[in-house]
Amino acid sequence: MIIRLYEELPIDLLQEFYREIQKNIEKGILSDRMRDELCLIKKAAEKKGLYILDEYRSTR
Numbered sequence: 199m200i201i202r203l204y205e206e207l208p209i210d211l212l213q214e215f216y217r218e219i220q221k222n223i224e225k226g227i228l229s230d231r232m233r234d235e236l237c238l239i240k241k242a243a244e245k246k247g248l249y250i251l252d253e254y255r256s257t258r
Contacts (some may be wrong), residue, residue, distance in 0.1 A: 204238055205246075
């Protein structure tokens with residue numbers, strides 16, 4: 199399963215991978231379907247005690 203691959207990556211690489219996918223979705227290089235990958239990466243990071251916040255979240 200692909201989440202297992204993400205679980206084996208070091209935290210810094212998970213963060214970079216997440217940000218790169220997110221950036222490419224925003225630019226339109228990758229489709230919105232890649233957001234599923236972002237969820238898998240977040241789950242793997244959470245298992246390591248890291249919580250990834252979206253850069254483009256709106257604040258109220």
